Amino acid sequence: MKTHLQILFRNTKRRKTAMKKSRYTVPALEKGLAIIELLARAELPLGVTDLYDLSKIPKSTIFMILTTLESLNYVQKVEDGKYRLTLKLYNTGMETLTKLDIRGIARPIMEKLAVDLRFTVHLAMLENGKAIYIEKVKGPGFVQFSTEIGQTLHLHNSGVGKALAAFLPEESLELFLRQNGMPATTANTITTPEAFQAFLTNVRDSGYAIEDEEGELGIRCIAAPIFDSHGRIAAALSVTALRNELPSVAFQAIGSKLQDSALFISRQLGYDKNKELSHPSGDE
Template sequence: MGAVKTRSVPAVERALRLLEVLAESKRGYTLSELARVLRLPRSSTHCLLLTLERQGYLHRHEETGRYMFGAKLLNLANMALSRIELRERAAPYLHALMRRTGLTVHMAILDRGEAVLVEKVEPPGLVRLATWIGKRMDIHCTGVGKALLAYLPEGEVERLIRERGLPRHNENTIVSPKRLREELRRIRERGYSLDDEEDELGLRCLGAPIFDHMGRVVASVSVAGTIAQITGENMAELAEAVKETAAAISRQLGFAPEGEKEEA
């Protein structure tokens, strides 16, 4: 017996078709025009438009009544394109960092208060970390997360602490807002973050921020390994490698530190 094919949702199909039709238009469409093009009842078309407009995906011009893409849809497209560009530009530097350190390299972005891995480069060998592209991680106890958090505006940091809290993963996790603020200050002073068995016992991680051409933190890069791989003896050298990699990727994105701006 063949597998039963999962049915599509007709309303979603109609909404996506509506967006595709609008994408082909230079001036947008009115309700009547869309109903005609889509061959849908006017009432059904109006419900789709109203839902998309309320969610910010469409905008209706008050004078002409024409519907066009809203800011939210454009922001989603820009985010997707920027992530593709980020991964492409960062790839050679991430692979070089893996070869230089012999450790697993991660790159993450901030999304809805969590660090999301968008790239992972593993070295050859038997040690494999339980991480994957798309994995969501807490920002207060991971190397990539703290490297992102340390360079956000103060108000944004306080909001994230208030909304997400500081969940305890083990006895090493920072769960005090005061201690976390002090930790973030130290990260900014030295230029890198350290997850010292705070997320998972037996593992350490060193991270550094990646900035765009506007000087905003847009991602972070890290090396991760066991406590036998990242030790007090090699930590400074590894941290420097991570910082250099993050700086190189930042330059690829158009970022220029204050000193370089003055020289230019």
């Protein structure tokens, strides 16, 4: 076991040596991550002395790092005073993996929607209180939109933002609106939290959100929420079109189609609609 771990730590030291060229590395963090890697690959729990023998990091430093990791629930002390990793890192990794998987799962659905509806299709997630595009499929029409992956949008004036906001805990939504504001980008933009909350009630009732020239004049969007295996909002699926290509009489039909597509993606992520909980704010 030690031979394997010593090889691992030598590789870790090589990475650290390469990183020394940067002025912005954090030595304490490097040592902490090295200890985590050693614990992750050990077949049995390791103590302070074990970790010292493998890494040559001072015992006092190892002890402080382990104490910090234990307080954050990343490691657990077992009966003989040695340490092992908890599942917190695993759960964190799975959260990230789920988010990355959404693109692969959604892409073929988005391509079919683009062909069937002849609109540009977007996939967005929540980041720093805004919606961010993580995937895009261009529609086959002559007019192409300049949106791009990585572009962020406010929650209150975008279709994907509204679909995400409708299923956020109320306190989180209030915080995001305070942080990012509700600027009026057109005369149609909702600019008060009260009006926005009332609109989101309709989103939850219908299952999809409509953005009618609120982010940009002449542009309409419809979006539907995607949920993860815990029933939490994970992403939003939308179509974007010119106003004259997406008449209001088509909202319900396209919204329902988007809702069905979003539900299919949600189920691929492990979502069970039969176990759906009420809205986090307490509304049914």
